[in-house]
Amino acid sequence: MNLSEAPQRSPVETARPNRGAAARAPLWRRLFDRYALLLAWAATVALFAALEPRVFLQASNFTSMFSSQAVLVVLTYSLLVTLTAGEYDLSAAPVLTLSAMVVAVLNARHGLSIWPALLVALFSGAAAGALNGALIVGIGIDSIIATLGTGTLISGIVLWISNSELISGISQSLVNLVIVPRLYGLSFGFLYVLALTFALWYVLEYTPLGLRLLFVGRGRRVARLSGINVSRLRFCACVAGSTLAAFAGILYAGTSGAADPSSGDSFMLPAFAAAFLGSTAIRPGRFNAWGSFTAVYFLVTGITGLSLMGIQIFIQDLFYGAALVIGVTLSLLVRRREQRERDVAENTES
Numbered sequence: 001m002n003l004s005e006a007p008q009r010s011p012v013e014t015a016r017p018n019r020g021a022a023a024r025a026p027l028w029r030r031l032f033d034r035y036a037l038l039l040a041w042a043a044t045v046a047l048f049a050a051l052e053p054r055v056f057l058q059a060s061n062f063t064s065m066f067s068s069q070a071v072l073v074v075l076t077y078s079l080l081v082t083l084t085a086g087e088y089d090l091s092a093a094p095v096l097t098l099s100a101m102v103v104a105v106l107n108a109r110h111g112l113s114i115w116p117a118l119l120v121a122l123f124s125g126a127a128a129g130a131l132n133g134a135l136i137v138g139i140g141i142d143s144i145i146a147t148l149g150t151g152t153l154i155s156g157i158v159l160w161i162s163n164s165e166l167i168s169g170i171s172q173s174l175v176n177l178v179i180v181p182r183l184y185g186l187s188f189g190f191l192y193v194l195a196l197t198f199a200l201w202y203v204l205e206y207t208p209l210g211l212r213l214l215f216v217g218r219g220r221r222v223a224r225l226s227g228i229n230v231s232r233l234r235f236c237a238c239v240a241g242s243t244l245a246a247f248a249g250i251l252y253a254g255t256s257g258a259a260d261p262s263s264g265d266s267f268m269l270p271a272f273a274a275a276f277l278g279s280t281a282i283r284p285g286r287f288n289a290w291g292s293f294t295a296v297y298f299l300v301t302g303i304t305g306l307s308l309m310g311i312q313i314f315i316q317d318l319f320y321g322a323a324l325v326i327g328v329t330l331s332l333l334v335r336r337r338e339q340r341e342r343d344v345a346e347n348t349e350s
Contacts, residue, residue, distance in 0.1 A: 037291065037295060055308050056308055059185065061308075066186055067186055075093070075271045076271045076274045078242065079272060082241040083217070084213050085233060086216060086234075090144060094150075094151040096249040097261065100259040100263060102120055103250060107171050125247070129242025133236075166261075169257070175254050175255075178254030178255055201289040273299065278294060
């Protein structure tokens, strides 16, 4: 068969995993691949429940764990969008800090109403994403270098507008919308996270936009030859990711009622760790919302359990660092195996 007679696959078909190859894998392995992280999370809960039953098993401990991670989950989701498009965004944490500081400066220091302050904060995140997109897509700078530079620039802007000071006194109405318990002891922040998880899962999994974004992340040249506007998708991914990071900053401002010039620094490593670790679960080999959701709470469960046992605080950095290395390693192994299975299936069909 010559090239002109070869069947052509659409971008959506290429982006989807090869169902035939997946069907050839044993059922137990497919289930294990999808839910191993959930099993590890359950095993972690069982372990600390046995070691510290009187403290760890209290309902308040679980509601605290779920309600306290809204900022980290949303920041992780901001990375999911750019990572799916094949870009690394090292400015996500500085954008979070900028957003929180914009809310604090405008609302607490200058007396602007909270809702216009929130809109300005979201706009600042979108503007940062547009700057990233212009550097990465328009000029062609590598995403790691570009976002490292813009992240440093944004951190300088935060120090400038805050005079390097903690700003407190953010409107109580924002605090009430984020941390006040509303449903079985769970805060509104956790409910926002659930809603965002469903929305992001649906967009990335079931819409042409999500599949095209995945296709661009897997192979830009092939996506471009298939008629996809690669540059526009990459640019929009940068803007959307930074806007989500700004939303995480709003949640952070509502959680603490204040903004600190270095508040976002501690979120960068765990967000990347959760994103890569989450790509090994639910939809192995793909950055996905439910996998990242599971990864965040698996990590925080381990850290909370170790803290209850009196382990020193440095264990948190060890935990997140190890999770990032393991997550990246497993993600690469899963993708390589998926590619081998796809190649074998296509050779068999031909």
